[in-house]
Structure formats: C-alpha cells, structure tokens
Amino acid sequence: MSSQDPAPEEISSNTLRWVWAAALAASLAFWLFAKPYAPWAFKYPRAWQLPLKREISDFMKWLVEDASFGLFSFTELTRGIAWLLDIPFTIATSILSSGFLKGQGSDAVQILPPLTWIAVIAIVVALGRYAGGWKLAALVGACFSYLAIFGQWESAMITLSSIIIAVPFGVFGGLVLGIAAHRWSLFETLIKPVLDLMQTVPVFAYLVPILFMFGFGPVSAMVATIVYAMPPMVRITMLALRQVPGEVIDLGKMTGCSPRQMTWKVMVPSARDGLMIGVNQVIMLSLNMVIIASMIGAGGLGYDVLASLRRLDIGAGVEAGVAIVVLAIALDRLSQAFANRRPEHYEALAGTSFFKRNPYTSTCLAIVLVTGFAGLAMGWVQTWPESWSITTGTFWSEVVSYINVNYFDQLEAVKTFVLLNLMIPFKRFLISLPWPVVAGLLGLAGYSLGGWRLAVLCAVLTTFMAVVGLWSKAMVTVYLCGISVIIACAIGIPIGIAAAGRDRLWRVVQVLIDTLQTLPSFVYLMPVVMLFRVGDFAAMIAVIAYAIAPAIRYTAHGLRQVDPQLVEAGIVAGCTRWQLLRKIQLKLAIPEIMLGINQTIMLALSMLVITALVGTRELGQEVYIALTKADTGRGIVAGLCVAFIAIIADRLITAGANRMKARLGLQN
Amino acid sequence: MKTDDLAKLSCRSVWKLFGNDSDGFLRRTPNPSSEDIAAAGLIAAVKDVSLDIRDGEIFVIMGLSGSGKSTLVRCMSRLVEPTAGEILFNGQDLLQASDKEMIEIRRHRMGMVFQHFALLPHLSVLGNVAFPLEVQGLDKATREAQAREVIELVGLEGREAYYPRELSGGQQQRVGIARSLAVEPELWFLDEPFSALDPLIRREMQDEFLRIQSVLKKTIVFITHDFDEAIRLADRIAIMKDGKVDQTGTPEDLVMRPATDYVAEFTREVAKAKVLSARAIMGPPGKRAPKGGFGGDVGLRTKVSELAARVSADPRPLAVLDDDGERVGIVTRDAVISVLLEG
C-alpha cells in the first residue's frame, strides 16, 4: 500500500467495485432463497397492476367519440386528414391501376383506362435516363419489366401509388418539423424525446391507435407509413440545416432576408444534399412498411405477402416479397440518382420547339397516348396478359420441399439441439429472475456508466414493465433478442475483422450487407418458416439475419479508422499480427464496435416484434393480438415496453461507449 | 474622441466578448485586462476598437488569423452584436436600429464578399447575382437586367447560365463580388476575399478589384492576413493584434513610422519601393514643365517600384497628376534611386 492518498477517481471506482460485488451477492442470495418469503418479487401480483391499458383505451374512446377542439371535433380532424390523403391516393391509383371510374361499386364504368404497362415502364426509363444515364434507365426498366413479366403488376401499382402519395407527405412533414426545431430551440427539446420514442416503439404498436382513429383501409395504412417514415426526416433535416456553412447564413442576413426567405431561399436549398438523404430514407422506410401497413388495409404487394404467409403458400409469398425488393431497388437507385444530380447549364435552346426542349417529356407523352389508344383495341398493350406471366412460385415451393424432404432430419436435429441446450435454459433463467433485482442491477449499471439520471431512468423503465403486468413477456423478448444479438455478434464481428484489412473482401461484404438492409423485414420470415416452421428458433434465425449487418459494418469501420500511425508504431515495436489486432486495433475500435452492437440490438428488437407472426410468445405477440382486437390500450402499453427495453439498452451502451472513448482519448 | 467629418462608418470603443454573461461582465468591469477576461472564462475577439472609415477609401484591416478581423467586420454589419460600443453609419448608431431598419440598411446600402464565396449551389451565376434583388422583391426582368450589368463589370459575361460548381475558384469569387455589388451598396465589406485562391489568381483578382474600384469608388472595408495584399490595395491600413488595433495609417505611415514593435516586425521585410508612392517622394509641381519636358504622367498612388521602371527607360522627370488630372508634383530620377538604395 502506498502512503499517498489514492486519487478521488480511484476511490469511487474502487468503492463502485465493492458495491457491485455486494449487489451481485445479494441478488444471488435473493434469487436463490427469497421465493417463499417474497413471492411478489417473482410474480408481480395482479392486484398491484396499474390499469394503464384500460385507461389508454378509455382515453382513445373518449378522443374518438367526444373530444372536440372547439371549432371541430377530433373525429372531424381525422376525417379531414383522411380526406386530404384520400384524394391524391385515389387519383394515383386511378392513373396507375384502376383507371378513372364513374359510378360506385360493381356498376362503376371505366371512363378512362389506367396507364398501360408500356407507358409506365417508358416513364421510369425516362426518369432513369434523365437522372442517372442509360445504365440506371436499364436497371429501373428491368425492375419494372420484372413486375410485369412475373405477374405482380397489378399489386405493384397499388403499392407504388401509396408510396408516391405517402412519401411527399412524409418528406414535407419531416422538413417542416425539422425546420421548426432548428428555428426554436424549445421546440427542439420537446421533439427530441418524441423522436427517440418513435424510433424505438415497434411499428405495430401505433398501428393500433391509427386503426382505431382512421378505420381499416389504404388511408390508415398511409397514415401509419407517414408516421413511421417521418422521424428520420426530422432528424436529418435538423442535421442538414445545422451543417449549412456560417458564411451562407451571413449571406442571407447581409442580403436582408426575412426569416421566411432565409429558410426557403437560403437554408433549405443549401442543405439540399443532406435533405435528399432524408428523402431517400423516407422512401426506403415507406417500402419497409408495405407489408406491415397491409395489416390495416394497404392492399397491394404487402397484402399478397401477408396473405400467403398466413396460408403458408411459400411460392406466392416469395414472389410478392421479391417484387417488393425489386420495387425498392428501383426507387432507391432512382431517388439516389436524383439526389446526386447537380444542376448543369444548358446551351440556350430558346426559339426551338417544345419537343426539342423537352425530349423526355414529349417522348413519354407520345408513348402514353399511342399505347393508350392501342390498348383500347389490343388488350395486351393495356395489361400484361396473365398467360404470358412467368411464375416461380412452384419453383420455390419445390426447392423448399426438396430441402425438407432431404434434410429434414439434419435441420430438426440442429434446431432441437440449440433449443434444448441454449435457448430454453436461457429463457428459464431470465424468467426466473425477480423483477426488483433486475431493476436494481440495471439501475446500478446506469449509475456506474452514466450517473444518477441514467440510474433512475433504467430502474423506473424496468419497473414499469412489471407494474403493467407484462414482466414475463418482456423477459421472453429480452431472451430472444439477447440470444439473437449474441449470435449475430459472434458471427458479425469476426466477419467485420476479416473484412477490415482486405479491401476486396470489404467491398464484397459491403454489397452483401447493403442488400440485407434493403430487404423488408418480412422477407426474412419466409425462408425461415419454410425450413424451421413456427417457433422461437425460426424467429431467432430471422432476427439474426436481419440484425447482423450493423455488427459487421461498425466493426470493419471502427478497425479501418484506427490511426495508421499507431498501427505502424505497433509494427515497429515488434507486435505480431495477432498482438497488433488485439492490443491496438480492437482496443481502439471498441467504442465503435459497441455502437454497432447497439444498432444490432435496435434492429433485433424491431424484427422481433414482427416474428410474433411466426408464433413467438413475447411482447410482439401482445401487440399483434391487440392489433387483431383493435385494443388500443393493450397495444400501446406493450409497444411502450418494447421501446423501454430499447431505450435502456441504447442509453447504457452509448454511455459505456462514451466513457470508453474518453478513456482512450478519442475525442470528447 | 473626435469624429472624423468624412467618416462613412465609425467604430467607437467597440468590444466583442464571447461567452456567458459577457454583457454583465463588461458592465461590471468597464475596462478589463486580458487577465480579467481569461479569469471570467470569456474570449475577447475585439477589444476597444475605434476606427473611422472615410467616404470612398479602401480601408484594409490586416492581422494574423484569430486576431479578430472577421469579428470586427461582423460587428460593423451587426452580424454579431457587439458587447459594447457604437457603430456609426453616416452618423446613425446601427446598434440602436430596429431589426426592420437593419434589414433595410443591409438590403440597400451594404454588400459583403466572403472568403469561401458563399454562393448558393442551386442558383446559376445569374440567379446568384440577382439574389439580393430577388430578396428585395424586384420582378424577374428588372433584377436580371441589373444583374447582367454587374456580371459584365466583373468580366463573367457568357457564363450567366453556369452553376457555381462549374466555375473555377477565381470565377466563383467574381460571382461573389458581382452579387455584393448588385444592390449598388454604399459600403462594401470584403472578408479575406482572395485568401482561398491560388497566388497567381489572387494577383489577378487584386488588379481586377482595383479596376472595379476605380470605376465605382465605393467605401470599402477589406480584410486580409496578407501584408503584401494590404499595401497593394489600401488607402489606409489598420493592423490588428489580439483583438486590438495597434496602428492605423497609410502604407507609407506604417512603413516609415511604425507605432509598435509588432507593426515594425511586419514592415521590416517590406521593400520600401513597393510601399512608397509618388505622393511620398514628389517635389513641388512647378509652374512650367522642365527643360527637356516630362518623361510621362503618373498617378498619385503609383508605387516607386513602378516609377523605377519608367525612369530607367526614360531619365526625364515624371509629372504626378491627381484624380482630376491636375499636375500636383514632380518625381525625379534621383528621388526614385534614393528610395531603391535604402531597400
């Protein structure tokens, strides 16, 4: 022992270590011996439960039936919103899919046919050519042709209409909120926690109130899509506006811009590049929602997937799922190309004819008209004939049955082994934990990593789950999520390490994980269910596949950004490759890797909720049941629980990563 | 302090401190030392600056990076709110002006050129130059006609339809200059306008700038960290160090009579021939032309280095003319040589 006093930092970290040891010992003792004396800690008594579900349901009922803002009632407000969305949506579906109709229901007469498939393809090809050249034109042309050839046209056009309408609303709404947050810091502090919550509450949870307010149908689905896709746009807008150079802001002031001119003539155009990333995000998230939105009436491709998933018609499901991916790829590349377009000057064309000045518009117009008239005479021009369609449905079904016939035993053996030896014991262990112990330990973790505020947050949010009576379902969620994340990291981090040092491999891996991330989450369910049937194991595999990308990406990224000088210093000091990796690179990359794990957890949770469809018994199932019963309170409470799990994990890991960064002297 | 009668813009004991409660601090400690400021955890960007900028002159503020030049010029245009002091524009205190008045003043009477150009990427050259007029609400035809005139003035005709990223750095700054001139401002601020450009282009832009000024005769506040640029362009220079103005004067003043060691340090390396102008070494004009006649005419501001080239080609004395073409002095070959010998 040295005679000098230890530094204050050391005292606290030493004491903390003792506190941890004591807390763990006490928890262990409590877990082992306290059951007979304190049964309430192991099973939260029903009588103590907070009737939050009922209260929320009652509130929603009041909102829909009685609430009024003086000039208009709440119901009138929702009707107004519905009307606002319904008009453009009806026009879009008329143009793309149903044609303009006169009259109602079955005796409606078509007065104008929809665009022919040839015209739609011509338009997207022209857009592709305009925004990104012939290569992009060929790609989007191929994507849309795929939709026609594989018999998905009809549904795809319905889906496309809802995307075309939902995206501008999402973009504009996000932009306006982001601008408001940028202008008024009070609004920013108000909206930030809402955004956090929106991004962690599972989508299902707000389907329930939306269903309750707007009823079943495409408008409801669009509202849900907009609500889901808007928060990232708000964030990106705030970020993009903050990054506008100070000089440009000064310019605006020096030219005497009014606040409105400043926003719309200076800030927004200067932030365009950043904002376009947001637009792309909104498009991708809207497509992500396609299947989920079909649960409350979206129709289109999403409905096809959902319906075939329910029938376990593998082939049809895969076909529609792939069609969504194809549509997503086309829209993603198109919007990116528009984002990357830079204005260019044109040689003056004044005096030439309209057709010379607008070659794309006039060509498209011509094709629309010619094929439109031709379509009246020849059916195949109007709609791609069913008899020409190729279907791969039977192929997929056969592949699956082939695998099942030939490898059933092996697959089943793996599944049983993992379930018995890994999953079930882990699940039992978690469920057996008394809730006060979990809340206490998480609180302590919060205190060690981030101080009192974090401690209180963790403990309170944990207790909430017990108080609303969802403790065991929450634990099942934690178990499935935890085990999937552990396995995803065990696979993903080594891949990231391997790819970090090898440029060619890294490029291949990047393409792979980019693709993984563009697939809508439901697509993962199909093959998994086909191979492993319903249950926890199938859910776990789907979650791993969906959530692995960030583990790989952040690991590789973290390793690649380690200061090369430090690595060289290590080489000079005579480190072996392995020492170099362990002692220098990984150590410095750990904060980044932790952020990757954090992202993996977030994705895992969002996927987990969807796996309720394949029969898991966790919070996702609770939300799903609430959705089928339109039980708002139940859905929201369960959704909040999922969000709280996400928030606890996120805050703890972020605090840990920041501490570690500070200790390693990397920024802040 | 006495206000200069010719002053277009005057700063009176202007302070700018960054940090929490800098106003309160300055009220409690009216004349703080650097130690006081540091102890309060504040950053002093501008300290007690008083300046008079005269109508029609090029006033250069010179100082190293971080010396507070940008903050000072931003105080003058009220882009940042000075912590204390007065800014008098034609005798009116800008700090008392309402937001609305300020908008009007900036719209019609001030122009600013930025170091990194601050062009709007989504507008063409024409759109950028017309932008201040668009903000004022002028209709498209009027503002474009007006913009085309200034575009011609900066030599960019033919590029109206180009977008900023299609232009070189020098061309982009020409757009910035044209834009700041589009409203025909009385007061023209340029914050290190050529610092981001290559040396050759910089030189060309300085000449261009002098040419434009010879046509427009604006009141100019020009910021630079480059002493050579300062003496090439300035009628008068203020040298800033750590937020304070060390000395204000003509280039000749600074070179011949540096007020502080810091200024002397700057001017020591400067070749006198590049600084001194005909005005500083000319003799009385005389009633009549000398016997052999003049070797030619030069302006008051012609530098000795240029005079040297003239007298070595033709040994006869040179006539010095003022801006109105009136002969105000004579420069002899010997006067030129003696400056060159001094170094």
Ligand SMILES: Nc1ncnc2c1ncn2[C@@H]1O[C@H](COP(=O)(O)OP(=O)(O)O)[C@@H](O)[C@H]1O
């Ligand atoms: N917004 C600000 N907040 C805090 N400090 C600032 C701010 N703007 C400038 N400063 C500080 O004021 C000093 C002068 O800066 P500036 O006027 O930009 O100098 P110059 O233009 O001469 O390079 C610098 O030390 C700078 O760090």
Ligand SMILES: [Mg+2]
């Ligand atoms: Mg500066």
